Amino acid sequence: MATLPEISPAARGNYEPVIGLEVHVQLLTASKIFCSCSTRFGAPPNTNVCPVCLGLPGALPVLNRSVVEFAVLGAMALNCRINRTSIFARKNYFYPDLPKGYQISQYAQPLAEFGWISIASTGGEKKVGITRLHLEEDAGKSLHEGFADSARTTSIDLNRSGVPLIEIVSEPEIASPQEAYEYLTRLKEIILYTGVSDCNMEEGSLRCDANVSVRPRGEKQLGTKTEIKNVNSFRFIRQALEYEVERQIGILESGGRITQETRLYEANQGKTYSMRSKEEAHDYRYFPEPDLPPLVIAEQWEKEIRGKLPELPEARRKRLVAEYGVTEYDAQVLSSTRQLADQFEEAAKAAKNPKRVANLVQAELIGRLKAQGLEITQSPITMKGVAISADLVESGAISGKMLKQLYDLCFERREDFPEVYQQEKPEQISDRTLLDKIIADVIAANPQQLEQYRSGKKTILGFFVGQVMKASKGQANPALVNELLRQRLE
Secondary structure (H helix, E strand, O other), X not given: OOOOOOOOHHHHHOEEEEEEEEEEEEOOOOEOOOOOOEOOOOOOOXXXXXXXXXXXXXXXXXXXXXXXXXXXXXXXXXXXXXXXXXXXXXXXXXXXXXOOOEEEEEOXXXXXXXXXXXXXXXXXXXXXXXXXXXXXXXXXXXXXXXXXXXXOOOEEEOOOOOOEEEEEEXXXXXXXXXXXXXXXXXXHHHHHHHOXXXXXXXXXXXXXXXXXXXXXXXXXXXXXXXXXXXXXXXXXXXXXXXXXXXXXXXXXXXXXXXXXXXXXXXXXOOEEEEEEEOOOHHHXXXXXXXXXXXXXXXXXXXXXXXXXXXXXXHHHHHHHHHHXXXXXXXXXXXXXXXXXXXXXXXXXXXXXXXXXXXXXXXXXXXXXXXXOOOOHHHOOOOHHHHHHXXXXXXHOXXXXXXXXXXXXXXXXXXXXXXXXXXXXXXXXXXXXXXXXXXXXXXXXXXXXXXXXXXXXXXXXXXXXXXXXXXXXOOOEOHHHHHHHHHHHHO
């Protein structure tokens, strides 16, 4: 992080941050909000366009029904009240990538209001209010580099113009950069569970602007805020907020005043920079969109959409603990995505011991997937394979070490566990007579370690276990090896 003037802990403790977040989420529809153009990411510039999203004279918008359904579903998942009637408005401002000279959005009467998200805080769980969730169209994109004449000109790609967004505005109730990180993590998790967006930050499907101010601790009146825009990861948002809070406290402590402005975060320097003075809402000159009628969500339609709402992360975690006997931590990990939770339950229902399945998914499967940059849907080991491997360990047919080796082979060969197991046919040795002979040979070959054990150095037992496992090529039953070794050594 960039260097700031030194602030004493006492001075820092005299202030408290107040943070509000504005999150834009692109809805996962095939076509745009007011026309039939594709929303596909990565198309050649200015190919997914038509007279409507280009704002040509005489072209009229027609609202996409799927956009509304997705927005209502997302609002329900965030505990929002769906307004029976909402109004589209024109938000007027002039950017090169805004072809109409205004953006169709919602202002005075949004689609949904008064929601909340529960987050982890220093004092336990905390509810952060959601002021509003409204629909709007995206603008195009200004390209400032990558072209032969980029030093002199800006290029415009209007493929994104008219792409459907929901904007989710939090209450100014977030009290630290870490709470902001928690809020965004929970928000993304919930939206992903609904399936209304892929929340891909690299492709711009989820973008966040942060409003932050500081005030004397205990004060009710809000301080002057700054807005931080165009930050492309939750980690960087947290870092940008940490810097900005320190910067504002430093200014106030030195007798200065905070300027209301929009700032950008430079990740390489860990520093925010002034971009422009901050406009107030009235500067956009909102007025009702004359080409679109009021949006009415009929009661029956709302019920139909609510029927599509999936079991959400918090409810699912509680059920995983209750039904499968996993710990709360296990449930947290296993429900981090809807796909992972679905696949875990599929395996847990098929296996003898769901807890062992949970352990294998976390300790053996997820680690290997992360190491190779794979998603759970790309795993060579299916959840059926995990269930089969869990049962083999449970019955004593294979050891934990053998399972690790087999999982490594699965990832190496890109084959599922049952196939690799049949190819390798490893069997755990549980024959007492055979193991007793191996143990006798190991003890005879290590008289010095035997003497150390009998003189009181009991930790040498681990050495003998390792030697027996090595001699048996990892196939000896570890529990039985420990039992027989103790008998021999004593």
